[in-house]
Every structure is written in structure tokens, then in C-alpha cells.
Amino acid sequence: MATPEAERRATPAEANSEAQRLLEKLLDSVDPERPAAIYTHDHPDPDSIASAYALQHLLSKRLEIDSVIVHGGTIGRASNRAMVELLGIRLESLRRIDFDGYGTHCLIDTQPGAGNHSLPPDLPVSIAIDHHPRSDEADRAPFLDVRTEYGSTSTMMFYYLKAAGLDLPTKLATALLFGIKSDTRELERETSEADLHAYLEIFPRADLTLLNRIEKPRIPREYFKAFHTALGASLIHARALVSDVGEMENPDLVAELADFLIPLDRVDHVLVMGRHEDRLYLSLRTRQEQDDAGRTIARVVGELGTAGGHGRMAGAQIRLDGEEDGTAREVKRRFLEALEVDPDDEGEPLVRV
Ligand SMILES: [Mn+2]
Known part of the structure; x- marks a missing residue:
């Protein structure tokens, strides 16, 4: 099979030797x-x-260096919020960071030129560790470790910690286990032997009760309202479902809704769109092996914004300047054309609310 999921995968021996070498x-x-x-x-x-938490641990234990974990948006999913709260992982907002106060800038699970972070393009990034396809600008990081043959960056970080001779504290083990599980969808998607081996080594060190509380978090009422909106907005066009949820409180919602809708019988492609601040966020899920979601979404978004992803899940963002509805309509049109569905098809409501 020539699908991206059949590409060469890493072995544990390779993972160990690469970590020792690097x-x-x-x-x-x-x-x-x-x-x-x-x-x-x-x-x-x-x-x-x-993986950021693991890098923080490595820098602290091996170099006695303090570090801050920084993100430029929101922690949206209830389980991700539970993860940082229950494991005590501190994240700072990019807006509050004085870049000059830090000697080393590290990108983790992403890289220079990727669309999923908002670092100023002229900020000198020293380190980038990632398992997504290499971007054209990735070389701006003097230490660049991009290995697409891994199912998660957490796996790569596990082997670094091992190469450094460090034990895994319970909370870090729990975080890494969750990182591997979620990126490989329970070891099913794009999983290498190296991922599996890391998983088995981490498993006995993790707190499974805590992990369960992270994976099945308590959920605020707004979440159910958003699902209600998404169900009402879902239209089925042949084997595709499109849902435009309008304004949303957190941008992760599109991915969560796409995950929720993709099991739908007789549907192979789900596209969920929503607006947050000045952007349109898209999330695509596909069930068909031969369709690469990353390629499809890149084709749909084109020059309008930035897209990323692979295999059966992908996402994109488009900056809006007033033309909100026009942009969403254009995206939907291109998506249906890409699937060879009549772009003027009105669609059949998933439910009638
Ligand atoms: Mn990842």
C-alpha cells in the first residue's frame, strides 16, 4: 500500500541509538x-x-536549567485541561513572555515554519523536535530532530530521557503515556515498534487512576451546547458531512466535534469549521485509507491559510478579515469539489432540530 500510514516505522533499537547519538x-x-x-x-x-514536560525535566535534571512551557492559544479540550491540572504542568501564555529573558528557544512537536504556533518568525529557535513532515523553514533551528517514522514526539522524548539515564517520575510517565496514546489513537494510527516499546516501558510507571480522570474528565455545560449546535448545523453531502458551528469559545472544539462525528454510518469524510477571534478553524477526519486528510485539507485551504496533518486527521486555520461567511462558503465549496460532490448540493440535515 502506498498510503502514508505504510511508510517506514522506527524500531526500538533505532530509537535508542538515535537518542544516544543526539x-x-x-x-x-x-x-x-x-x-x-x-x-x-x-x-x-x-x-x-x-513532550514539552519531558524536555523541561531533561533540562532540569541534566543541566539544572529552569524552563517555562509556553503556548500561544488556549488549552481547549476538557481532557487536556484535566491533564495540566491533575499533573501540575504549568503553561504560560506567549503574550506574557519576554523573549529576551530566555537563552534557548525550543519548539516541541512542531517546528519553524509550521502553522500551528505563533512564534515571531525572526525569533532564533535553537531546538526543534518533531515527528510531523519537515517544513521548508525547519533548518532555521540549529538542533533539528524531525523523525516522521514515530507516532508521537512523546516517544522520541522517552528515548532521550532513557539515553540520559533518567528515571520517570509518576506524573511525567502519566503524561507521556497519554501523549503516545492520544497521538497514535491507542497505538492504532501510524504506530511504530518504537512507540509500542516506549508505551510498554512507561505503562508500569504511570498512574492509571490519574490517567482515567484525565481521559474521562468532568465536562462543562457549554460543551454540550456546542455539540447541540454542531448536530443542528451538520449537513450530509453524499459520503461527506460538513458542520459549520459558527463562533466557538475554544478552537479545539472543531477537532473534538470531528472526532465525535466521524463514526457516522455511511460517511467517510467529516469537515467541521468554527470561528474563534479572527480566525476560521477547520478540522477534517477521514475513514478512507486511500485519502490522505493532510493533502485534502491543504488542497482545500490553499492560499487562504495554513494547514497541517496526515493520515486520517488534519486541521487548518484561516485568518479572516471581514469576509467570514464568504470564506467558510468557499472552503465548503472546495471541499465538496475535492470529493467530487456537486458543490451546489444543498445537503441533507443530519438531524432536524
Ligand atoms: Mn504529535
Whole structure:
């Protein structure tokens, strides 16, 4: 099969030797005199948060360096909020950061040129560790470790910690386990032997009760309102479902709704759109092996914004300047055309509310 999911995957032996080979170079890239700043995605997912937490631990234990974990957006999903609260992971907002106060700027689970973070383009990034496809600007980081043959950045960080001879504290183990589980969708998606091996080594060190409370968090009432809106706005066009939820409180909602809707019988593609501040956020899920969600969304968004993703899940953002509804309509049109559905099809409501 020529699907992206069939690409070469890493073995544990490779993962160990790569981490051993790269560890000292990574540590040498850190300014030993000043604190470091570790940047996740703007709206960080569990893999991004867990790997940042792991890098923070590594810098603290090996170099006695303080670091701050920084994100440029919101922590939206209830489970991600539960993760940082229950594990005591502190994240700062990018807006409150004085870049000059930090000697080393690190991007984790993302890289220079990626659309999912808002670092100023001229900020000198020293370190980037990621498992997403390499961007054209990635080389701006002198220490660049991009390995797409891993299911999660948490896996890569686990092998770094191991190469450094560090034990895993319970909360860090719990975070990494959640990072691997969520990025590989319970070890099913794009999982390498290296991911599986890391998972099995981390498992006995994690707090499974805590993990359960993170994965099944208490949910605020607004969340159910958003689901109600999304169900009411869902239109089925042949084997595709499109839902435009309008204004939303947190941008992670589109991904969460897309995950919720993709099991729908006789539907192979789900596109959820919503607005937050001055942006239109899109999330695409697909069930069909032969369709790469990352490529589809890149084609749909084109010059309008930035897109990322792979396999069966992808996301994008478009900056809006007044033309809000026009943009969403254009995106929907392009999406239906990409799937060879009549773009003027009115669609059938999923439910009648
Ligand atoms: Mn990841």
C-alpha cells in the first residue's frame, strides 16, 4: 500500500541509538546560563504538552536549567485541561513572555515554519523536535530532530530521557503515556515498534487512576451546547458531512466535534469549521485509507491559510478579515469539489432540530 500510514516505522533499537547519538548535541544547544523557553502548539494537544514536560525535566535534571512551557492559544479540550491540572504542568501564555529573558528557544512537536504556533518568525529557535513532515523553514533551528517514522514526539522524548539515564517520575510517565496514546489513537494510527516499546516501558510507571480522570474528565455545560449546535448545523453531502458551528469559545472544539462525528454510518469524510477571534478553524477526519486528510485539507485551504496533518486527521486555520461567511462558503465549496460532490448540493440535515 502506498498510503502514508505504510511508510517506514522506527524500531526500538533505532530509537535508542538515535537518542544516544543526539542527546549530547541537544544538550550542547542549550544556553547553560539562562532559563529556556519551550513552545508547544498554540492550542497544544497531549503529545505536545507531554513532550514539552519531558524536555523541561531533561533540562532540569541534566543541566539544572529552569524552563517555562509556553503556548500561544488556549488549552481547549476538557481532557487536556484535566491533564495540566491533575499533573501540575504549568503553561504560560506567549503574550506574557519576554523573549529576551530566555537563552534557548525550543519548539516541541512542531517546528519553524509550521502553522500551528505563533512564534515571531525572526525569533532564533535553537531546538526543534518533531515527528510531523519537515517544513521548508525547519533548518532555521540549529538542533533539528524531525523523525516522521514515530507516532508521537512523546516517544522520541522517552528515548532521550532513557539515553540520559533518567528515571520517570509518576506524573511525567502519566503524561507521556497519554501523549503516545492520544497521538497514535491507542497505538492504532501510524504506530511504530518504537512507540509500542516506549508505551510498554512507561505503562508500569504511570498512574492509571490519574490517567482515567484525565481521559474521562468532568465536562462543562457549554460543551454540550456546542455539540447541540454542531448536530443542528451538520449537513450530509453524499459520503461527506460538513458542520459549520459558527463562533466557538475554544478552537479545539472543531477537532473534538470531528472526532465525535466521524463514526457516522455511511460517511467517510467529516469537515467541521468554527470561528474563534479572527480566525476560521477547520478540522477534517477521514475513514478512507486511500485519502490522505493532510493533502485534502491543504488542497482545500490553499492560499487562504495554513494547514497541517496526515493520515486520517488534519486541521487548518484561516485568518479572516471581514469576509467570514464568504470564506467558510468557499472552503465548503472546495471541499465538496475535492470529493467530487456537486458543490451546489444543498445537503441533507443530519438531524432536524
Ligand atoms: Mn504529535
